[in-house]
Amino acid sequence: MAERSKNAIERWVDEHRELVLLTAVLPIGRLLSLRDQWVRHRTAPAPDGHDARVARIQDEVRRYRAAQADGKANGLLRTDRRGAVSLNTRIADKSGDTRIHVGDMRAILGLDEERGVVRVEPMVTTGELIDYLDGTGFHLETAIEMRGATLGGLCLAIGMTTHSHVSGLQHDIVEAWELVTANGERIRVTRDGEHADLFRALPWSHGTLGLLVGLELRVVRTPTHVRLRYRSFHDREAYLAAHTERLTCSEPPWYLEGQIFAHDRAVLIEGEPCDPSTAPDLPVVDVAHWSQPFFFKHVESMLDLGPGGEHEELVPIASYLLRHERSMCMTMGQILPTANAPWFRRLFGWTMPPHMPLLKSSRPDEERERGMRRQVYQDFAVPVEHFASVLDQVHDTFDIYPLLIYPCLVRDQGGMVRVPGQHGVPWDGKVRTARMLNMGIYGEPKAIREGDLQYPTVTRVRQLEARVRELGGFLHTYVDVFSTREEFEAMFDHTLWRAMRTRYGAEGVMPGIYDKVRPELDPLQFLVEEAEWAKGEALLGDAESRAGELPSTA
Numbered sequence: 001m002a003e004r005s006k007n008a009i010e011r012w013v014d015e016h017r018e019l020v021l022l023t024a025v026l027p028i029g030r031l032l033s034l035r036d037q038w039v040r041h042r043t044a045p046a047p048d049g050h051d052a053r054v055a056r057i058q059d060e061v062r063r064y065r066a067a068q069a070d071g072k073a074n075g076l077l078r079t080d081r082r083g084a085v086s087l088n089t090r091i092a093d094k095s096g097d098t099r100i101h102v103g104d105m106r107a108i109l110g111l112d113e114e115r116g117v118v119r120v121e122p123m124v125t126t127g128e129l130i131d132y133l134d135g136t137g138f139h140l141e142t143a144i145e146m147r148g149a150t151l152g153g154l155c156l157a158i159g160m161t162t163h164s165h166v167s168g169l170q171h172d173i174v175e176a177w178e179l180v181t182a183n184g185e186r187i188r189v190t191r192d193g194e195h196a197d198l199f200r201a202l203p204w205s206h207g208t209l210g211l212l213v214g215l216e217l218r219v220v221r222t223p224t225h226v227r228l229r230y231r232s233f234h235d236r237e238a239y240l241a242a243h244t245e246r247l248t249c250s251e252p253p254w255y256l257e258g259q260i261f262a263h264d265r266a267v268l269i270e271g272e273p274c275d276p277s278t279a280p281d282l283p284v285v286d287v288a289h290w291s292q293p294f295f296f297k298h299v300e301s302m303l304d305l306g307p308g309g310e311h312e313e314l315v316p317i318a319s320y321l322l323r324h325e326r327s328m329c330m331t332m333g334q335i336l337p338t339a340n341a342p343w344f345r346r347l348f349g350w351t352m353p354p355h356m357p358l359l360k361s362s363r364p365d366e367e368r369e370r371g372m373r374r375q376v377y378q379d380f381a382v383p384v385e386h387f388a389s390v391l392d393q394v395h396d397t398f399d400i401y402p403l404l405i406y407p408c409l410v411r412d413q414g415g416m417v418r419v420p421g422q423h424g425v426p427w428d429g430k431v432r433t434a435r436m437l438n439m440g441i442y443g444e445p446k447a448i449r450e451g452d453l454q455y456p457t458v459t460r461v462r463q464l465e466a467r468v469r470e471l472g473g474f475l476h477t478y479v480d481v482f483s484t485r486e487e488f489e490a491m492f493d494h495t496l497w498r499a500m501r502t503r504y505g506a507e508g509v510m511p512g513i514y515d516k517v518r519p520e521l522d523p524l525q526f527l528v529e530e531a532e533w534a535k536g537e538a539l540l541g542d543a544e545s546r547a548g549e550l551p552s553t554a
Contacts (some may be wrong), residue, residue: 021336022118026348029355040128045107053104054178054213060100060108061211067098074098075133075512079207081123081170082357091520097511105152108132109142111219117175118219122152122212126288127267128237129323134318138219141173145324148356152212155207158476160438161383162271164184164408165247167218172411178214180508186213200427201500204416204492206477206516209506224256226320227274227282227312230299232265234307236514239266246270247384247407255320257367258405259299263395267302272343276314288319294327296402297340326352330402334443336377368521372389373457374448376400377480378464381408382473383420393441397460398448406438416492416513420472424491436473437439454528460484465491477517483526485514 010114039227045053066402075097088522106123110135111301118140120129126145135141144159151170155177159170165172177189177199179324187210189195189202202209233239243258246268255271287295304312315323326332331341340347371377374396382390384407394403412419412434414427419434447455462482475481481488492513501507 004397015514022248025358026351026354027478029358030351032355032358040106042102045104045121047107047109047334050107050109050214052187053121054180057100057102057105057180057211057213058184058186061180061182061517064098064100064508065182065184066404072180077211077509078511079211087354088525092279092516093520102211105213109214111138113138114241116219117173117216119216120151121214123150123403124152125150125414126154127325130318130321133219137221139222139317141218142167144170145320145322145447146328147264147322147325151215151217152207155217155431156202156207157478158204159356160406160408162257162269162475165332165435166254167409169203170410173218174215175205175218176188176214177212177217179201179210180213181210182505195504197496198500198504200413200415201496204477204511204513204554205497205500207244208510208513208516209497209500209504210510220338222273222317223275225274225284225314226271226277226317227279228255228331229253229318230302230305230316232305232307233266233268233307234264234303236264236266238307239268240391243405243407243437244384244387247437256407260403260405261303261392261401265303267299271320273317279312281310282314285314286319287315288322289297290326290352291345293334293345294340295323295331296327296329296330296404300402302431327441328353329334329404329442331377331442333402366479372480372521373522373526374453374455375444376441376457376461377460378441379438379476379478379479380468380473381410381438382471384437385437386471387437387439388475390439390467390471393464394441397445397464399440400441400469404440404442406440408436408438410434410436415494415496416494417474418472421486422473423490424495427496434472438476442536454533456533458526459530459534462527480519481514482519482523482525488514488517500505 002365005103015043049176053106061405062075064073078094078097078099079102080094080099081102105121106125106128108124108129109119111118118129118133118138118476126144127151130139130143130147142161142163144161146153154170155174156171175190177361179187179189179198185291187195189199191199198209204441233242233243239258239260239365246256253270254273255269258266259269260266276282283475286292287298292298293301302309305311320484326340326349332354335354339348394400410417410419410433412422412432418425422432439498445455445457445460448457457492461480465483465487468475469483469487474491475483482490494513497513
């Protein structure tokens with residue numbers, strides 16, 4: 001795609017991007033966020049209206065199916081959630097489809113302390129549920145760190161956190177799904193009920209098997225704080241050995257996270273729920289407060305402890321659970337490098353994180369292309385035994401730091417994600433597990449940072465995807481998926497999903513998974529040009545080599 005010429009105003013904005021962010025985008029975005037929170041609070045649906053809301057959705061689905069039978073339906077069946085408000089990188093175009101209203105499906109339906117479950121509607125966000133549970137003595141067994149992520153989206157796609165090495169992924173704490181099928185039927189889906197096969201197929205299905213209208217999620221009793229232990233490593237092998245040992249030991253820490261800041265610099269973070277009265281001498285740090293350094297910068301400061309250095313502190317549990325919110329994991333370090341400076345935090349810290357709908361809806365097409373071609377925004381998991389070699393590949397290919405490392409336990413129940421060696425193998429009823437290490441990569445490759453604007457980013461990301469696929473790992477689908485349809489299906493096992501599409505009437509009614517996760521801008525269109533860049537480099541290198549063989553004329 002050729003970039004169009006820009007007018008003077010657009011060029012000025014490009015040249016003064018940081019100033020525009022500081023004076024306009026961030027303050028306006030914060031005001032919009034406060035407005036959104038106020039509107040959500042004032043218009044919060046009543047829990048006792050749940051059945052009526054579900055009945056309305058059933059009616060909308062049935063009307064669509066009747067119109068489809070008459071040849072008068074518009075496109076496929078989707079929710080009306082705007083792409084700009086989602087936390088993934090893409091903006092879905094739903095203009096040609098029939099959209100079911102789900103914006104009011106955001107009531108917290110109740111906490112059952114005896115059963116250890118909380119019942120919610122799918123549009124409830126992580127932040128809303130953390131706020132609801134905080135002070136009750138309970139929290140989600142697995143809770144994602146981004147306040148605006150919806151629980152329905154996390155369970156139907158992927159959710160991973162620093163307790164995932166014990167409890168598994170976000171969908172592994174689902175005790176029951178409540179669904180409206182593509183035929184308008186309301187069903188409750190449990191692990192051992194009549195819809196047990198559907199229970200196994202729903203994780204990673206991205207809303208392609210029915211419309212989610214309710215969830216029952218496991219909660220656990222927790223103290224008010226988390227005791228964090230930071231361990232500094234200045235040796236790559238020592239860090240990898242320590243992380244693997246803590247992941248695979250018989251009693252791993254409740255929370256486990258790694259952050260890698262250079263090829264030989266890393267910090268390992270272990271956390272245990274803690275009553276502060278049991279550790280009165282430890283400092284209490286609210287790592288999520290707007291005046292504090294970004295959490296990843298706070299972690300990086302632990303490297304100053306030197307090799308083998310350790311530090312402990314207490315963090316309020318709600319603050320810990322949202323520790324990556326302000327920095328959007330680590331991406332704000334790339335978008336606005338000064339955002340961690342003390343002066344910025346004192347003057348503008350209250351504006352963080354940016355308002356995602358404002359950022360995404362105001363993003364021009366050329367900016368989307370530039371981001372796709374000049375930045376890496378990837379998240380993937382590989383079996384723990386291959387982590388070192390993949391880490392070397394990421395270093396050699398991109399040289400992007402810091403890296404966010406989460407360990408996770410993957411449960412193979414014959415669904416979309418299988419453990420290595422089981423892809424395409426009929427499930428025998430035995431739950432198999434694999435330990436994975438997950439890596440988040442956010443930023444510009446070193447070559448681009450040094451001025452090489454012909455660095456083949458899409459090609460290099462695809463090579464990484466191929467390696468992950470070869471090792472039996474998987475991508476997170478909130479990032480840009482550069483795989484072809486065939487490559488995507490080679491990574492995720494669609495066998496059970498296809499059977500459930502047929503059984504519950506979703507085929508031809510709802511879009512497929514690949515169609516929902518692929519970028520709105522086709523990345524494959526750039527491969528020919530990147531191949532030409534590579535060819536040019538090869539020819540230049542060959543010419544330089546031949547020139548070096550010529551006799552000197554001096």
